[in-house]
Amino acid sequence: MPKNPWSAKRKRQYTHIKDSLVERGKDEPVAEEIAARIVNKARAQHGESTVASASSINDMSAGRRGGLRSHLGPGGRTLLQLRNEARQRGLKGRSKMDKAQLELALHR
Secondary structure, three states: OOOOOOOHHHHHHHHHHHHHHHHOOOOHHHHHHHHHHHHHHHHHHOOOOOOOOHHHHHOOOHHHHOOOOOOOOOOOOOHHHHHHHHHHHOOOOHHHOOHHHHHHHHHO
16 A cells, blocks of 8 residues: 555545455556555545646546546547557657547557
8 A cells, every 4th residue: 555644534445446446356456556546536636635636636536437538438538648648658749639630649
């Protein structure tokens, strides 16, 4: 578990999410990372963390989103998610691409 100053509620939330993911077949390290990300995002949205990204604060919660942005969902990934992936892959010209162009470039 990360060494953040989490409240008892956040520790319970982390454990519950991690255990659920493990039961669904995720590996332990992957489940821990996903659970920590979800809890940290919830902390950021509720003003409990000292540092938070704009996407964590302004985005809807994972529970409310409910898979709307899964890779195969109706809307697919957001433009911000596509740009982040393009940046990680070192794709040139990504800042000038629209969503459809990014999806096409990342699909290749």
